[in-house]
Amino acid sequence: MSAEAANVIDLGQVRRSCAQCSLGQLCLPAAIGAGEMDRLERIVRSRRAVQRGERLFGVGTPLSALYVAREGAFKTTTLSEDGNAQIIGFHLPGELIGLDGLGSERHRCEAEALERATVCEVPYAQLQLVAAQVPGLQRGLMRVIGRSTEQDHSHVAMMGRKHAVERVALFLHSISERFRLLDRPHDAFALPMSREDIANFLGLVIETVSRSFSKLAEDGVIEVRGKNVRIRSREALDRAADHPALA
Amino acid sequence: MSAEAANVIDLGQVRRSCAQCSLGQLCLPAAIGAGEMDRLERIVRSRRAVQRGERLFGVGTPLSALYVAREGAFKTTTLSEDGNAQIIGFHLPGELIGLDGLGSERHRCEAEALERATVCEVPYAQLQLVAAQVPGLQRGLMRVIGRSTEQDHSHVAMMGRKHAVERVALFLHSISERFRLLDRPHDAFALPMSREDIANFLGLVIETVSRSFSKLAEDGVIEVRGKNVRIRSREALDRAADHPALA
DNA sequence: CGGCGACTTGAACAAGCTCAAAGTATGTGG
DNA sequence: CCACATACTTTGAGCTTGTTCAAGTCGCCG
Numbered sequence: 001m002s003a004e005a006a007n008v009i010d011l012g013q014v015r016r017s018c019a020q021c022s023l024g025q026l027c028l029p030a031a032i033g034a035g036e037m038d039r040l041e042r043i044v045r046s047r048r049a050v051q052r053g054e055r056l057f058g059v060g061t062p063l064s065a066l067y068v069a070r071e072g073a074f075k076t077t078t079l080s081e082d083g084n085a086q087i088i089g090f091h092l093p094g095e096l097i098g099l100d101g102l103g104s105e106r107h108r109c110e111a112e113a114l115e116r117a118t119v120c121e122v123p124y125a126q127l128q129l130v131a132a133q134v135p136g137l138q139r140g141l142m143r144v145i146g147r148s149t150e151q152d153h154s155h156v157a158m159m160g161r162k163h164a165v166e167r168v169a170l171f172l173h174s175i176s177e178r179f180r181l182l183d184r185p186h187d188a189f190a191l192p193m194s195r196e197d198i199a200n201f202l203g204l205v206i207e208t209v210s211r212s213f214s215k216l217a218e219d220g221v222i223e224v225r226g227k228n229v230r231i232r233s234r235e236a237l238d239r240a241a242d243h244p245a246l247a
Numbered sequence: 248m249s250a251e252a253a254n255v256i257d258l259g260q261v262r263r264s265c266a267q268c269s270l271g272q273l274c275l276p277a278a279i280g281a282g283e284m285d286r287l288e289r290i291v292r293s294r295r296a297v298q299r300g301e302r303l304f305g306v307g308t309p310l311s312a313l314y315v316a317r318e319g320a321f322k323t324t325t326l327s328e329d330g331n332a333q334i335i336g337f338h339l340p341g342e343l344i345g346l347d348g349l350g351s352e353r354h355r356c357e358a359e360a361l362e363r364a365t366v367c368e369v370p371y372a373q374l375q376l377v378a379a380q381v382p383g384l385q386r387g388l389m390r391v392i393g394r395s396t397e398q399d400h401s402h403v404a405m406m407g408r409k410h411a412v413e414r415v416a417l418f419l420h421s422i423s424e425r426f427r428l429l430d431r432p433h434d435a436f437a438l439p440m441s442r443e444d445i446a447n448f449l450g451l452v453i454e455t456v457s458r459s460f461s462k463l464a465e466d467g468v469i470e471v472r473g474k475n476v477r478i479r480s481r482e483a484l485d486r487a488a489d490h491p492a493l494a
Numbered sequence: 495c496g497g498c499g500a501c502t503t504g505a506a507c508a509a510g511c512t513c514a515a516a517g518t519a520t521g522t523g524g
Numbered sequence: 525c526c527a528c529a530t531a532c533t534t535t536g537a538g539c540t541t542g543t544t545c546a547a548g549t550c551g552c553c554g
Contacts (some may be wrong), residue, residue, distance in 0.1 A: 005514070082489045086407040088400050100400060108400065108442025127442055128389075133384055138375070145392060146349025152399040153335050153347060153355065157325055159406040160450045161335040162543080164510070195533065203407045203450075208510055210534055226533075242329040321531075411542070418499075443503065455542055457502055473501075495554105500547070509542080517534070524527085 001140040033138035042127040056111040063101030072117025073192035086200040167202045168212040169241040188230040279383035284459040303358040310348030319364025320439035334448040358455040361439045397439045415459040416487035435477040
C-alpha cells in the first residue's frame with residue numbers, strides 16, 4: 001500500500017501491470033516474454049476490489065473467468081446436495097481461483113473473500129485464445145494448475161492424519177510456507193480465516209481446533225492470540241505434525 | 248481379452264485405435280475431428296500391459312507421459328518425508344493418471360496397478376505440441392484435468408464427513424457411479440482395491456472400514472463377500488451417506 | 495492340502511464430538 | 525469515547541465413536 005502510494009505513476013497505467021506486480025513468479029505471467037506479457041495484460045482486469053463476504057462465483061455459475069488473489073484471502077466451498085458444506089481450499093495472494101470449473105465449464109464451488117481483497121480477473125475464453133498462441137503461457141497455465149492440484153493433494157494428506165494436533169500443525173506449516181513464498185513474515189502472522197473455517201477445512205469440530213491450538217501453545221510450539229499466531233519453533237511444529245505426542 | 252481374440256484384425260492396426268476404443272467419450276479424444284484424432288493416435292502408445300503391483304512412475308520421476316487406464320484399476324499414493332503414505336486416488340478405465348506432475352514436471356505421487364491392467368501412454372511433450380495445434384484437444388485436456396480436480400474435491404468432501412459409515416457409503420456410491428459411466432454393472436461389482444487401501448483412502452483404519460461394511464450389510468443396504476459388493480438399495484445407500492444413523 | 499495374507503469380530507481404551515457456559519473481540523449507536 | 529450487543533473463541537465435563545490390540549475366520553495360491 002505505502003510502497004504503491006510512493007509510485008508517482010499514472011493510475012491508468014498502474015491498472016495494467018502484470019510486469020511490475022509484486023506477485024511476479026507466482027502468477028501466470030511467469031516465464032513468458034515481454035511482448036507476450038503485453039497480450040496477456042490486455043485481457044486481464046486487474047485489481048478488482050472485493051468486500052469481505054463477497055462471492056466471486058457460486059455453485060453452477062458458468063466458468064467465465066479465472067481469478068488470481070492479489071491482496072487478501074479467499075475460501076472456496078463445495079455444497080453437496082444434502083446441504084453439507086466442505087471448504088476445499090484457502091487462496092492467498094498469487095493463488096488461482098476458479099479451476100474447479102474446468103471440467104464442466106460451470107463452477108462446482110463457491111468462492112468468497114475472507115477479508116477485504118483484490119483480484120485479477122482473467123476471462124477464460126480469451127485466456128484460451130492467447131494461450132493457444134503463446135506456448136509459454138500454455139505451459140505456465142499447466143504449471144499453475146499443477147500447483148493447485150498439489151495443494152489439493154496435501155489437503156487430502158492433512159485430512160488423512162488421524163490426530164487433530166497433526167492436522168492443525170500441518171495446516172499452520174502450510175500457511176506459513178505460503179507466506180514465506182510471498183516474502184512476508186512467516187513466523188508471525190494473522191490467520192485470515194475463522195476457527196470455524198479451519199475446523200471445516202480439516203474435518204474437525206471448532207472446539208477441537210481451539211484445543212489443538214492451546215495444546216501447541218502449552219507445549220511452547222506456538223503463541224496464539226485469536227487470529228495472531230507466532231511460530232516459536234519450526235522444528236517442534238514439524239515434529240508435532242508427525243506425531244500426536246510431541247516433544 | 249476374449250473379445251479381442253475374436254477380432255480377426257491385423258495387430259498393428261489394433262494398436263492404434265482411439266477411434267474404436269470402448270472408452271470413447273471418457274478419454275482425451277472426445278470431441279475432436281477424425282483427422283485430428285489421427286494425429287493424436289500417432290503419439291499414443293496404446294495398450295501397454297501392466298502387472299499387478301507394477302508402478303507407472305514413482306515420486307520424483309520426471310513427468311514424461313500421462314497415462315489413461317484402459318483395463319484394470321490403479322492407485323496413486325503420496326509419501327510425505329516422514330514416511331506417511333496417503334492414497335490420493337483410484338483410477339478406473341478411462342481415467343487419467345499422472346496429472347500430479349503438472350506443477351513441477353516431476354511426479355509427487357507413485358502410481359501402481361491394483362490388478363493386471365493396460366494403459367495408454369501419452370508422451371507429455373508431444374501431447375503439448377499436438378494440443379497447441381488442435382484447439383479441440385486443448386479444450387478436451389482442460390476438461391479432463393477439470394474432472395480430475397472434481398474427483399479430488401469429492402475425495403476431500405468424503406474425508407470431511409465425521410462418521411465412518413458416511414465415508415464408506417460415499418465411497419461405494421462413487422465407485423458405483425464410475426462403473427455406471429463405463430456401462431458396467433454398477434449394482435454388483437468387485438472392488439479392485441484392498442480394505443487397507445480403502446481405509447487409507449478414507450482416513451480410517453482397516454477395522455473400521457470392515458465394521459462399516461458389516462453395518463451396511465446388517466442394515467440391508469448392501470451385500471458383501473470379500474471384494475464383491477452388491478448394492479441392494481441405492482436410496483438407503485444415499486441415506487447412509489447423509490446420516491450416521493440410517494434407516 | 496497346507497500355509498499365508500486378507501478380512502472380520504471382540505473388548506478395552508482414548509481421542510474427538512456434543513452440550514454448556516464463560517470469556518474475549520468487534521463493531522455500532524448513543 | 526464509552527457502553528452495550530453480537531459474534532467468535534476458549535474451556536470444561538461427559539459421552540460416543542473410532543482406534544488399538546488381540547484372536548479367530550476365510551479364501552487363495554503354490
